[in-house]
Amino acid sequence: MDETASGDHESPHTALPTVKSGTIPPATASRLGLYLRELQHFLRGGTETIKSNSLGRRLGLSDSQIRRDLALFGEFGKRGVGYNVAGLVGALRKALGTDGQWSTVLIGLGNLGNALVRYRGFGQQGFVLRAIFEADRSKVGLNVDGVPIHDISRLEELLPSLDVQMAILAVPADQAPGLASRLADLGISGILNFAPVSLSTTRGVATVDVDLAVELQRLAFAVVNSDRSS
Amino acid sequence: MDETASGDHESPHTALPTVKSGTIPPATASRLGLYLRELQHFLRGGTETIKSNSLGRRLGLSDSQIRRDLALFGEFGKRGVGYNVAGLVGALRKALGTDGQWSTVLIGLGNLGNALVRYRGFGQQGFVLRAIFEADRSKVGLNVDGVPIHDISRLEELLPSLDVQMAILAVPADQAPGLASRLADLGISGILNFAPVSLSTTRGVATVDVDLAVELQRLAFAVVNSDRSS
DNA sequence: TACTGTGAATGAGTTCACAGCC
DNA sequence: GGCTGTGAACTCATTCACAGTA
Numbered sequence: 200m201d202e203t204a205s206g207d208h209e210s211p212h213t214a215l216p217t218v219k220s221g222t223i224p225p226a227t228a229s230r231l232g233l234y235l236r237e238l239q240h241f242l243r244g245g246t247e248t249i250k251s252n253s254l255g256r257r258l259g260l261s262d263s264q265i266r267r268d269l270a271l272f273g274e275f276g277k278r279g280v281g282y283n284v285a286g287l288v289g290a291l292r293k294a295l296g297t298d299g300q301w302s303t304v305l306i307g308l309g310n311l312g313n314a315l316v317r318y319r320g321f322g323q324q325g326f327v328l329r330a331i332f333e334a335d336r337s338k339v340g341l342n343v344d345g346v347p348i349h350d351i352s353r354l355e356e357l358l359p360s361l362d363v364q365m366a367i368l369a370v371p372a373d374q375a376p377g378l379a380s381r382l383a384d385l386g387i388s389g390i391l392n393f394a395p396v397s398l399s400t401t402r403g404v405a406t407v408d409v410d411l412a413v414e415l416q417r418l419a420f421a422v423v424n425s426d427r428s429s
Numbered sequence: 430m431d432e433t434a435s436g437d438h439e440s441p442h443t444a445l446p447t448v449k450s451g452t453i454p455p456a457t458a459s460r461l462g463l464y465l466r467e468l469q470h471f472l473r474g475g476t477e478t479i480k481s482n483s484l485g486r487r488l489g490l491s492d493s494q495i496r497r498d499l500a501l502f503g504e505f506g507k508r509g510v511g512y513n514v515a516g517l518v519g520a521l522r523k524a525l526g527t528d529g530q531w532s533t534v535l536i537g538l539g540n541l542g543n544a545l546v547r548y549r550g551f552g553q554q555g556f557v558l559r560a561i562f563e564a565d566r567s568k569v570g571l572n573v574d575g576v577p578i579h580d581i582s583r584l585e586e587l588l589p590s591l592d593v594q595m596a597i598l599a600v601p602a603d604q605a606p607g608l609a610s611r612l613a614d615l616g617i618s619g620i621l622n623f624a625p626v627s628l629s630t631t632r633g634v635a636t637v638d639v640d641l642a643v644e645l646q647r648l649a650f651a652v653v654n655s656d657r658s659s
Numbered sequence: 660t661a662c663t664g665t666g667a668a669t670g671a672g673t674t675c676a677c678a679g680c681c
Numbered sequence: 682g683g684c685t686g687t688g689a690a691c692t693c694a695t696t697c698a699c700a701g702t703a
Contacts, residue, residue: 226694228650232643236625250662259629263696270664278702279662295646296653314544320625320642365648389652391645395466395550399489405651409644412550413462414637415621416525418595420458421635422619423526456672480684493674500686508680509684662703669696679686 218271223294227268233258234268235291241284248281300325302363306378307370308333308348311393315367316343329361354381364388372396379404448501453524457498463488464498465521471514478511530555532593536608537600538563538578541623545597546573559591584611594618602626609634 223231237257241249251265258265269276272294275286292298303326305312315321316328332351333339339350349357366382368375368390375394382390383404390406392398395413398406453461467487471479481495488495499506502524505516522528533556535542545551546558561578563569569580579587596612598605598620605624612620613634620636622628625643628636 222654224693228654229647231650232640232646233627235646236640236643237627252662256630258627261696263698264694266663267665267695273664276663278664279660280703281662294650296649297646301649310544310547314540315641317540318641320640321645324642324646326645364652365645367645388655389648391648397463397467397488400486405648405655407644407648407651409639409641410462410466410550411545411548411639412554413466414639415551415556415595415597416462416465416527416554417459418619418621418635418637419526419531420461420524421637422594424452424458425618425635454671482684491674493676494672496685497673497687503686506685508686509682510681511684660703662701664701665699667697669694671692671694673690673692675688675690677687679684681682681684 218294223271227271230258230260230268231291231295234265235288235295235297238284238288238291242288246284248277249284250281251276254282297325300327301365302327302329302361303365303367304329304358304361304363305331305346305367305369306333306351306354306382307368308335308338308343309369312367312369313343315369315393316346326365329363330357351378355385358382358385358387366390368392368394368398370394376401379406448524453501457501460488460490460498461521461525464495465518465525465527468514468518468521472518476514478507479514480511481506484512527555530557531595532557532559532591533595533597534559534588534591534593535561535576535597535599536563536581536584536612537598538565538568538573539599542597542599543573545599545623546576556595559593560587581608585615588612588615588617596620598622598624598628600624606631609636 234254237254238249251262251269255262255265269282269287272287272290275283275290305316305328308316308331312331316331321328328346331343331346331348332354333348334351336350338348341348364387366387368378370378372394375392375396375398379390379392379398379401383401387404390398390401390404392406392408393411395410397408399408464484467484468479481492481499485492485495499512499517502517502520505513505520519528535546535558538546538561542561546561551558558576561573561576562581562584563578564581566580568578571578594617596617598608600608602624605622605626605628609620609622609628609631613631617634620628620631620634622636622638623641625640627638629638
Protein backbone atom coordinates (compact mmCIF):
# COMPACT_ATOMS: atom_id res chain seq x y z
CA MET A 200 0.00 0.00 0.00
CA ASP A 201 1.11 3.40 -0.90
CA GLU A 202 0.14 5.38 2.10
CA THR A 203 0.89 6.06 5.70
CA ALA A 204 -0.47 8.39 8.28
CA SER A 205 0.56 10.15 11.42
CA GLY A 206 -0.15 13.51 12.91
CA ASP A 207 -1.25 15.52 15.88
CA HIS A 208 -3.41 18.47 14.93
CA GLU A 209 -6.96 18.87 16.01
CA SER A 210 -9.68 19.06 13.41
CA PRO A 211 -12.79 21.23 13.35
CA HIS A 212 -14.91 18.10 13.55
CA THR A 213 -16.20 16.73 16.81
CA ALA A 214 -15.32 13.04 16.78
CA LEU A 215 -18.31 11.72 18.72
CA PRO A 216 -18.47 7.94 19.16
CA THR A 217 -19.67 6.64 15.81
CA VAL A 218 -18.41 3.19 16.51
CA LYS A 219 -19.86 0.59 18.81
CA SER A 220 -16.75 0.20 20.92
CA GLY A 221 -13.11 1.07 20.66
CA THR A 222 -11.45 2.08 17.44
CA ILE A 223 -11.69 1.07 13.81
CA PRO A 224 -8.94 -1.34 12.73
CA PRO A 225 -6.68 0.06 9.99
CA ALA A 226 -7.66 -2.58 7.46
CA THR A 227 -11.32 -1.72 7.89
CA ALA A 228 -10.59 2.01 7.85
CA SER A 229 -8.96 1.71 4.46
CA ARG A 230 -12.20 0.27 3.06
CA LEU A 231 -14.65 2.79 4.50
CA GLY A 232 -14.31 5.15 1.57
CA LEU A 233 -15.16 2.34 -0.82
CA TYR A 234 -18.23 1.38 1.19
CA LEU A 235 -19.32 5.00 1.28
CA ARG A 236 -18.90 5.36 -2.47
CA GLU A 237 -21.04 2.32 -3.23
CA LEU A 238 -23.67 3.18 -0.64
CA GLN A 239 -23.98 6.71 -2.03
CA HIS A 240 -24.52 5.13 -5.42
CA PHE A 241 -27.43 3.10 -4.03
CA LEU A 242 -28.76 6.09 -2.11
CA ARG A 243 -28.94 8.14 -5.33
CA GLY A 244 -30.77 5.25 -6.95
CA GLY A 245 -33.32 5.20 -4.16
CA THR A 246 -32.37 1.77 -2.76
CA GLU A 247 -33.23 1.67 0.93
CA THR A 248 -31.49 -1.48 2.09
CA ILE A 249 -28.46 -3.39 0.87
CA LYS A 250 -27.23 -6.90 1.68
CA SER A 251 -23.64 -7.69 2.62
CA ASN A 252 -23.59 -10.06 -0.28
CA SER A 253 -24.43 -7.54 -3.02
CA LEU A 254 -22.13 -4.90 -1.60
CA GLY A 255 -19.38 -7.49 -1.50
CA ARG A 256 -19.93 -8.51 -5.07
CA ARG A 257 -19.64 -4.93 -6.28
CA LEU A 258 -16.35 -4.45 -4.49
CA GLY A 259 -14.80 -7.87 -4.92
CA LEU A 260 -14.89 -8.55 -1.16
CA SER A 261 -16.40 -11.44 0.78
CA ASP A 262 -19.77 -11.02 2.43
CA SER A 263 -18.36 -12.01 5.81
CA GLN A 264 -15.75 -9.29 5.58
CA ILE A 265 -18.40 -6.70 4.83
CA ARG A 266 -20.45 -7.88 7.82
CA ARG A 267 -17.42 -7.82 10.11
CA ASP A 268 -16.65 -4.26 9.03
CA LEU A 269 -20.18 -2.89 9.14
CA ALA A 270 -20.96 -4.57 12.47
CA LEU A 271 -18.59 -2.02 14.00
CA PHE A 272 -21.29 0.57 13.37
CA GLY A 273 -23.87 -1.98 14.54
CA GLU A 274 -27.35 -0.60 14.36
CA PHE A 275 -27.87 -0.39 10.62
CA GLY A 276 -28.14 -4.08 9.85
CA LYS A 277 -31.40 -6.01 10.24
CA ARG A 278 -31.35 -9.81 10.15
CA GLY A 279 -33.24 -11.21 7.24
CA VAL A 280 -33.30 -7.79 5.55
CA GLY A 281 -29.95 -6.06 5.09
CA TYR A 282 -28.39 -2.72 5.98
CA ASN A 283 -30.08 0.67 6.03
CA VAL A 284 -28.33 2.58 3.26
CA ALA A 285 -29.07 6.13 4.39
CA GLY A 286 -28.12 5.42 8.00
CA LEU A 287 -24.84 3.82 7.02
CA VAL A 288 -23.93 6.67 4.68
CA GLY A 289 -24.29 9.05 7.61
CA ALA A 290 -22.29 6.86 9.97
CA LEU A 291 -19.49 6.34 7.46
CA ARG A 292 -19.20 10.03 6.70
CA LYS A 293 -18.97 10.73 10.40
CA ALA A 294 -16.37 8.00 10.94
CA LEU A 295 -14.31 9.22 8.00
CA GLY A 296 -14.60 12.80 9.16
CA THR A 297 -16.25 13.84 5.90
CA ASP A 298 -19.47 15.06 7.42
CA GLY A 299 -18.82 18.81 7.40
CA GLN A 300 -16.29 20.55 5.21
CA TRP A 301 -12.52 20.63 4.94
CA SER A 302 -10.77 23.69 3.59
CA THR A 303 -8.00 22.74 1.22
CA VAL A 304 -5.13 24.27 -0.76
CA LEU A 305 -3.39 22.90 -3.80
CA ILE A 306 0.37 23.28 -4.03
CA GLY A 307 1.68 23.00 -7.59
CA LEU A 308 -0.31 23.74 -10.73
CA GLY A 309 1.47 21.49 -13.23
CA ASN A 310 -0.24 18.84 -15.34
CA LEU A 311 -1.54 16.88 -12.42
CA GLY A 312 -2.42 19.95 -10.34
CA ASN A 313 -4.50 21.28 -13.20
CA ALA A 314 -6.45 18.05 -13.43
CA LEU A 315 -6.99 17.96 -9.67
CA VAL A 316 -8.43 21.48 -9.52
CA ARG A 317 -11.07 20.48 -12.00
CA TYR A 318 -11.73 17.08 -10.47
CA ARG A 319 -15.32 17.04 -9.26
CA GLY A 320 -14.97 14.17 -6.81
CA PHE A 321 -13.25 16.25 -4.16
CA GLY A 322 -15.93 18.92 -3.80
CA GLN A 323 -18.61 16.24 -3.67
CA GLN A 324 -17.08 14.82 -0.52
CA GLY A 325 -16.86 18.14 1.28
CA PHE A 326 -13.37 19.26 0.32
CA VAL A 327 -13.39 22.94 -0.65
CA LEU A 328 -10.41 24.36 -2.53
CA ARG A 329 -9.55 27.81 -1.18
CA ALA A 330 -6.32 28.66 -2.99
CA ILE A 331 -3.53 27.43 -5.24
CA PHE A 332 0.17 28.06 -4.64
CA GLU A 333 2.54 27.84 -7.58
CA ALA A 334 6.17 28.74 -8.34
CA ASP A 335 5.69 29.77 -11.99
CA ARG A 336 5.26 33.56 -11.89
CA SER A 337 3.38 33.63 -15.19
CA LYS A 338 0.45 31.84 -13.51
CA VAL A 339 0.45 33.86 -10.30
CA GLY A 340 -2.39 36.36 -10.06
CA LEU A 341 -4.64 34.35 -12.36
CA ASN A 342 -7.35 32.03 -11.11
CA VAL A 343 -8.79 28.64 -12.03
CA ASP A 344 -12.55 28.28 -11.70
CA GLY A 345 -12.47 31.25 -9.36
CA VAL A 346 -9.72 29.86 -7.14
CA PRO A 347 -6.82 32.35 -6.84
CA ILE A 348 -3.24 31.42 -7.71
CA HIS A 349 -0.60 32.76 -5.31
CA ASP A 350 3.18 32.76 -5.44
CA ILE A 351 4.56 29.86 -3.45
CA SER A 352 6.96 32.25 -1.71
CA ARG A 353 3.98 33.84 0.00
CA LEU A 354 2.85 30.58 1.62
CA GLU A 355 3.77 31.63 5.16
CA GLU A 356 2.25 35.05 4.66
CA LEU A 357 -1.09 33.94 3.24
CA LEU A 358 -1.87 30.49 4.58
CA PRO A 359 -2.69 31.44 8.20
CA SER A 360 -5.60 33.66 7.14
CA LEU A 361 -7.03 30.99 4.84
CA ASP A 362 -7.76 28.67 7.76
CA VAL A 363 -7.18 25.45 5.82
CA GLN A 364 -6.71 21.95 7.25
CA MET A 365 -5.63 20.00 4.16
CA ALA A 366 -3.05 20.43 1.43
CA ILE A 367 -2.78 18.59 -1.86
CA LEU A 368 0.84 18.42 -2.98
CA ALA A 369 1.43 18.06 -6.71
CA VAL A 370 5.02 19.23 -7.09
CA PRO A 371 8.26 17.55 -8.23
CA ALA A 372 9.75 14.99 -5.83
CA ASP A 373 12.71 17.12 -4.86
CA GLN A 374 10.48 19.93 -3.62
CA ALA A 375 7.92 17.81 -1.81
CA PRO A 376 9.70 17.15 1.52
CA GLY A 377 10.60 20.81 2.03
CA LEU A 378 7.07 21.96 1.26
CA ALA A 379 5.60 19.29 3.52
CA SER A 380 7.69 20.53 6.35
CA ARG A 381 6.70 24.15 5.73
CA LEU A 382 3.04 23.10 5.67
CA ALA A 383 3.49 21.17 8.91
CA ASP A 384 5.05 24.23 10.55
CA LEU A 385 2.06 26.27 9.43
CA GLY A 386 -0.23 23.91 11.32
CA ILE A 387 -1.77 22.00 8.41
CA SER A 388 -3.41 18.75 9.59
CA GLY A 389 -3.14 16.57 6.50
CA ILE A 390 -1.28 16.29 3.20
CA LEU A 391 -2.34 14.29 0.16
CA ASN A 392 0.96 13.80 -1.66
CA PHE A 393 1.34 12.96 -5.35
CA ALA A 394 5.11 13.40 -5.52
CA PRO A 395 7.06 10.13 -5.89
CA VAL A 396 8.60 10.31 -2.43
CA SER A 397 7.35 9.19 0.96
CA LEU A 398 6.21 11.97 3.26
CA SER A 399 5.20 9.60 6.04
CA THR A 400 8.23 10.72 7.99
CA THR A 401 7.10 14.35 8.13
CA ARG A 402 6.40 15.09 11.78
CA GLY A 403 3.18 16.49 13.10
CA VAL A 404 0.97 15.97 10.09
CA ALA A 405 -1.06 13.10 8.65
CA THR A 406 -0.02 12.11 5.14
CA VAL A 407 -1.31 9.89 2.37
CA ASP A 408 1.04 9.21 -0.53
CA VAL A 409 -0.28 8.39 -4.00
CA ASP A 410 2.42 7.47 -6.51
CA LEU A 411 0.95 6.85 -9.95
CA ALA A 412 4.05 5.06 -11.22
CA VAL A 413 3.92 2.70 -8.25
CA GLU A 414 0.28 1.92 -9.03
CA LEU A 415 1.20 1.05 -12.58
CA GLN A 416 3.97 -1.21 -11.29
CA ARG A 417 1.44 -2.96 -9.07
CA LEU A 418 -0.60 -3.59 -12.15
CA ALA A 419 2.39 -4.98 -14.02
CA PHE A 420 3.10 -7.30 -11.11
CA ALA A 421 -0.52 -8.45 -11.02
CA VAL A 422 -0.40 -9.17 -14.76
CA VAL A 423 2.89 -11.06 -14.62
CA ASN A 424 1.74 -13.08 -11.63
CA SER A 425 -1.82 -13.60 -12.75
CA ASP A 426 -3.05 -17.06 -12.22
CA ARG A 427 -3.95 -18.91 -15.30
CA SER A 428 -6.70 -20.82 -13.52
CA SER A 429 -9.15 -17.94 -12.95
CA MET B 430 -6.71 -0.74 -0.01
CA ASP B 431 -8.00 0.49 -3.22
CA GLU B 432 -6.96 -2.18 -5.60
CA THR B 433 -7.42 -5.76 -6.60
CA ALA B 434 -6.08 -7.99 -9.26
CA SER B 435 -7.02 -11.00 -11.25
CA GLY B 436 -6.48 -12.15 -14.77
CA ASP B 437 -5.34 -14.84 -17.13
CA HIS B 438 -3.51 -13.41 -20.12
CA GLU B 439 0.08 -14.15 -20.84
CA SER B 440 2.54 -11.28 -20.99
CA PRO B 441 5.47 -10.75 -23.33
CA HIS B 442 7.85 -11.04 -20.41
CA THR B 443 9.48 -14.29 -19.44
CA ALA B 444 8.90 -14.64 -15.72
CA LEU B 445 12.10 -16.46 -14.84
CA PRO B 446 12.59 -17.26 -11.18
CA THR B 447 13.66 -13.97 -9.61
CA VAL B 448 12.76 -15.11 -6.15
CA LYS B 449 14.57 -17.51 -3.90
CA SER B 450 11.66 -19.87 -3.49
CA GLY B 451 7.95 -19.83 -4.09
CA THR B 452 5.99 -16.66 -4.65
CA ILE B 453 6.06 -13.13 -3.30
CA PRO B 454 3.43 -12.49 -0.62
CA PRO B 455 0.89 -9.83 -1.60
CA ALA B 456 1.86 -7.49 1.23
CA THR B 457 5.47 -7.55 0.09
CA ALA B 458 4.47 -7.21 -3.55
CA SER B 459 2.62 -4.01 -2.81
CA ARG B 460 5.85 -2.49 -1.46
CA LEU B 461 8.20 -3.49 -4.28
CA GLY B 462 7.47 -0.39 -6.31
CA LEU B 463 8.34 1.79 -3.33
CA TYR B 464 11.62 -0.04 -2.82
CA LEU B 465 12.43 0.29 -6.49
CA ARG B 466 11.71 4.01 -6.45
CA GLU B 467 14.01 4.64 -3.50
CA LEU B 468 16.75 2.37 -4.81
CA GLN B 469 16.68 4.09 -8.19
CA HIS B 470 17.11 7.35 -6.32
CA PHE B 471 20.26 6.02 -4.64
CA LEU B 472 21.48 4.50 -7.90
CA ARG B 473 21.27 7.89 -9.63
CA GLY B 474 23.22 9.37 -6.74
CA GLY B 475 25.97 6.80 -7.13
CA THR B 476 25.39 5.03 -3.80
CA GLU B 477 26.51 1.42 -4.11
CA THR B 478 25.08 -0.16 -0.99
CA ILE B 479 22.15 0.65 1.26
CA LYS B 480 21.25 -0.59 4.74
CA SER B 481 17.80 -1.88 5.67
CA ASN B 482 17.73 0.76 8.33
CA SER B 483 18.19 3.78 6.05
CA LEU B 484 15.79 2.45 3.43
CA GLY B 485 13.26 1.89 6.19
CA ARG B 486 13.65 5.40 7.52
CA ARG B 487 13.00 6.89 4.09
CA LEU B 488 9.80 4.91 3.68
CA GLY B 489 8.52 4.88 7.23
CA LEU B 490 8.92 1.10 7.52
CA SER B 491 10.78 -0.99 10.08
CA ASP B 492 14.22 -2.31 9.27
CA SER B 493 13.13 -5.88 10.01
CA GLN B 494 10.30 -5.60 7.53
CA ILE B 495 12.67 -4.40 4.85
CA ARG B 496 15.03 -7.31 5.58
CA ARG B 497 12.17 -9.82 5.50
CA ASP B 498 11.05 -8.47 2.13
CA LEU B 499 14.47 -8.17 0.51
CA ALA B 500 15.60 -11.58 1.79
CA LEU B 501 13.15 -13.03 -0.74
CA PHE B 502 15.60 -11.97 -3.43
CA GLY B 503 18.42 -13.18 -1.19
CA GLU B 504 21.76 -12.59 -2.81
CA PHE B 505 22.01 -8.82 -2.68
CA GLY B 506 22.49 -8.37 1.05
CA LYS B 507 25.92 -8.69 2.69
CA ARG B 508 26.16 -8.97 6.46
CA GLY B 509 27.93 -6.03 8.02
CA VAL B 510 27.61 -4.06 4.78
CA GLY B 511 24.10 -3.69 3.36
CA TYR B 512 22.37 -4.39 0.06
CA ASN B 513 23.80 -3.98 -3.42
CA VAL B 514 21.71 -1.19 -4.92
CA ALA B 515 22.26 -1.93 -8.61
CA GLY B 516 21.62 -5.64 -8.18
CA LEU B 517 18.42 -5.08 -6.27
CA VAL B 518 17.14 -2.57 -8.81
CA GLY B 519 17.51 -5.21 -11.49
CA ALA B 520 15.88 -7.92 -9.41
CA LEU B 521 12.95 -5.72 -8.43
CA ARG B 522 12.31 -4.63 -12.00
CA LYS B 523 12.30 -8.25 -13.05
CA ALA B 524 9.97 -9.26 -10.22
CA LEU B 525 7.61 -6.40 -10.98
CA GLY B 526 7.69 -7.19 -14.68
CA THR B 527 9.01 -3.73 -15.51
CA ASP B 528 12.23 -4.87 -17.08
CA GLY B 529 11.31 -4.56 -20.76
CA GLN B 530 8.49 -2.45 -22.11
CA TRP B 531 4.71 -2.47 -21.89
CA SER B 532 2.61 -0.99 -24.65
CA THR B 533 -0.24 1.05 -23.28
CA VAL B 534 -3.35 2.92 -24.39
CA LEU B 535 -5.20 5.68 -22.61
CA ILE B 536 -8.98 5.65 -22.70
CA GLY B 537 -10.51 9.05 -21.98
CA LEU B 538 -8.81 12.39 -22.54
CA GLY B 539 -10.61 14.51 -19.94
CA ASN B 540 -8.84 16.49 -17.22
CA LEU B 541 -7.17 13.51 -15.66
CA GLY B 542 -6.40 11.80 -18.96
CA ASN B 543 -4.65 14.93 -20.17
CA ALA B 544 -2.46 15.02 -17.07
CA LEU B 545 -1.65 11.32 -17.40
CA VAL B 546 -0.49 11.61 -21.02
CA ARG B 547 2.04 14.19 -19.97
CA TYR B 548 3.08 12.41 -16.81
CA ARG B 549 6.76 11.50 -17.14
CA GLY B 550 6.81 8.78 -14.49
CA PHE B 551 5.13 6.19 -16.68
CA GLY B 552 7.60 6.31 -19.55
CA GLN B 553 10.49 6.15 -17.12
CA GLN B 554 9.30 2.78 -15.88
CA GLY B 555 8.95 1.27 -19.35
CA PHE B 556 5.31 2.05 -20.12
CA VAL B 557 4.97 3.36 -23.67
CA LEU B 558 1.76 5.11 -24.69
CA ARG B 559 0.73 4.01 -28.19
CA ALA B 560 -2.68 5.64 -28.63
CA ILE B 561 -5.52 7.52 -26.98
CA PHE B 562 -9.21 6.70 -27.40
CA GLU B 563 -11.77 9.40 -26.71
CA ALA B 564 -15.49 9.97 -27.28
CA ASP B 565 -15.34 13.71 -27.97
CA ARG B 566 -15.22 14.00 -31.78
CA SER B 567 -13.57 17.43 -31.65
CA LYS B 568 -10.41 15.82 -30.25
CA VAL B 569 -10.35 12.80 -32.58
CA GLY B 570 -7.70 13.02 -35.28
CA LEU B 571 -5.46 15.30 -33.24
CA ASN B 572 -2.50 14.06 -31.26
CA VAL B 573 -0.87 14.78 -27.91
CA ASP B 574 2.92 14.72 -27.84
CA GLY B 575 2.79 12.65 -31.03
CA VAL B 576 0.30 10.11 -29.67
CA PRO B 577 -2.76 9.82 -31.95
CA ILE B 578 -6.30 10.32 -30.68
CA HIS B 579 -8.86 7.85 -32.06
CA ASP B 580 -12.63 7.68 -31.76
CA ILE B 581 -13.62 5.33 -28.97
CA SER B 582 -16.08 3.62 -31.32
CA ARG B 583 -13.12 2.32 -33.30
CA LEU B 584 -11.62 0.50 -30.30
CA GLU B 585 -12.36 -3.00 -31.62
CA GLU B 586 -11.15 -2.08 -35.07
CA LEU B 587 -7.85 -0.49 -34.08
CA LEU B 588 -6.71 -2.08 -30.84
CA PRO B 589 -5.69 -5.50 -32.18
CA SER B 590 -3.06 -4.03 -34.50
CA LEU B 591 -1.60 -1.85 -31.75
CA ASP B 592 -0.46 -4.90 -29.77
CA VAL B 593 -0.93 -3.33 -26.34
CA GLN B 594 -1.01 -5.10 -22.99
CA MET B 595 -2.16 -2.31 -20.67
CA ALA B 596 -4.96 0.23 -20.66
CA ILE B 597 -5.31 3.30 -18.47
CA LEU B 598 -8.97 4.12 -17.94
CA ALA B 599 -9.81 7.75 -17.18
CA VAL B 600 -13.50 7.95 -18.04
CA PRO B 601 -16.67 8.65 -16.01
CA ALA B 602 -17.78 5.93 -13.59
CA ASP B 603 -20.83 4.90 -15.58
CA GLN B 604 -18.74 4.10 -18.65
CA ALA B 605 -15.89 2.31 -16.92
CA PRO B 606 -17.36 -1.18 -16.45
CA GLY B 607 -18.51 -1.42 -20.07
CA LEU B 608 -15.16 -0.27 -21.39
CA ALA B 609 -13.32 -2.64 -19.07
CA SER B 610 -15.31 -5.51 -20.43
CA ARG B 611 -14.64 -4.47 -24.05
CA LEU B 612 -10.93 -4.22 -23.25
CA ALA B 613 -10.98 -7.65 -21.63
CA ASP B 614 -12.66 -9.11 -24.70
CA LEU B 615 -9.93 -7.59 -26.84
CA GLY B 616 -7.33 -9.48 -24.84
CA ILE B 617 -5.86 -6.65 -22.78
CA SER B 618 -3.89 -8.00 -19.80
CA GLY B 619 -4.20 -5.15 -17.31
CA ILE B 620 -6.26 -2.04 -16.58
CA LEU B 621 -5.27 0.87 -14.37
CA ASN B 622 -8.63 2.37 -13.47
CA PHE B 623 -9.21 5.91 -12.24
CA ALA B 624 -12.99 5.82 -12.38
CA PRO B 625 -14.72 5.73 -8.97
CA VAL B 626 -16.02 2.21 -9.37
CA SER B 627 -14.45 -1.16 -8.67
CA LEU B 628 -13.36 -3.11 -11.74
CA SER B 629 -11.98 -6.00 -9.73
CA THR B 630 -14.93 -8.08 -10.81
CA THR B 631 -14.08 -7.78 -14.51
CA ARG B 632 -13.20 -11.27 -15.66
CA GLY B 633 -10.04 -12.19 -17.47
CA VAL B 634 -8.00 -9.09 -16.78
CA ALA B 635 -5.85 -7.78 -13.93
CA THR B 636 -7.05 -4.47 -12.54
CA VAL B 637 -5.79 -1.81 -10.14
CA ASP B 638 -8.28 0.82 -9.02
CA VAL B 639 -7.15 4.28 -7.96
CA ASP B 640 -9.94 6.46 -6.61
CA LEU B 641 -8.67 9.93 -5.75
CA ALA B 642 -11.69 10.80 -3.63
CA VAL B 643 -11.17 7.64 -1.59
CA GLU B 644 -7.55 8.64 -0.99
CA LEU B 645 -8.65 12.01 0.29
CA GLN B 646 -11.13 10.30 2.61
CA ARG B 647 -8.32 8.13 3.94
CA LEU B 648 -6.46 11.29 4.72
CA ALA B 649 -9.47 12.79 6.50
CA PHE B 650 -9.77 9.61 8.56
CA ALA B 651 -6.09 9.72 9.44
CA VAL B 652 -6.41 13.35 10.53
CA VAL B 653 -9.52 12.78 12.63
CA ASN B 654 -8.00 9.71 14.26
CA SER B 655 -4.50 11.05 14.59
CA ASP B 656 -3.01 10.37 17.93
CA ARG B 657 -2.16 13.33 19.96
CA SER B 658 0.88 11.64 21.44
CA SER B 659 3.15 11.50 18.38
C1' DT C 660 -36.83 -17.92 5.62
C1' DA C 661 -33.06 -15.08 4.84
C1' DC C 662 -30.42 -12.30 6.49
C1' DT C 663 -26.95 -10.21 10.20
C1' DG C 664 -23.72 -10.63 14.20
C1' DT C 665 -20.10 -13.02 16.18
C1' DG C 666 -17.29 -16.83 18.68
C1' DA C 667 -13.79 -19.85 17.13
C1' DA C 668 -10.46 -21.31 13.79
C1' DT C 669 -7.41 -20.22 10.49
C1' DG C 670 -4.19 -17.64 7.97
C1' DA C 671 -1.17 -13.65 6.95
C1' DG C 672 1.93 -10.19 8.23
C1' DT C 673 5.00 -8.05 11.42
C1' DT C 674 8.26 -7.74 15.09
C1' DC C 675 11.60 -9.75 18.21
C1' DA C 676 15.85 -11.37 19.12
C1' DC C 677 19.83 -13.41 18.01
C1' DA C 678 22.82 -16.59 15.26
C1' DG C 679 25.69 -16.20 11.18
C1' DC C 680 28.74 -13.93 8.16
C1' DC C 681 31.48 -10.15 6.05
C1' DG D 682 31.62 -4.54 14.91
C1' DG D 683 27.86 -4.16 12.24
C1' DC D 684 25.20 -5.64 9.35
C1' DT D 685 21.85 -9.37 7.21
C1' DG D 686 18.92 -13.65 7.46
C1' DT D 687 15.57 -16.11 9.88
C1' DG D 688 13.20 -19.19 13.61
C1' DA D 689 9.86 -18.16 16.95
C1' DA D 690 6.50 -15.28 19.06
C1' DC D 691 3.12 -12.29 18.41
C1' DT D 692 -0.44 -9.37 16.48
C1' DC D 693 -3.68 -8.42 13.12
C1' DA D 694 -7.05 -9.77 9.50
C1' DT D 695 -10.04 -12.92 7.28
C1' DT D 696 -13.00 -16.80 6.88
C1' DC D 697 -15.97 -20.35 8.73
C1' DA D 698 -20.03 -21.77 10.54
C1' DC D 699 -23.92 -21.16 12.98
C1' DA D 700 -26.87 -19.04 16.64
C1' DG D 701 -29.99 -15.16 16.81
C1' DT D 702 -33.62 -12.43 15.05
C1' DA D 703 -36.72 -9.61 12.06
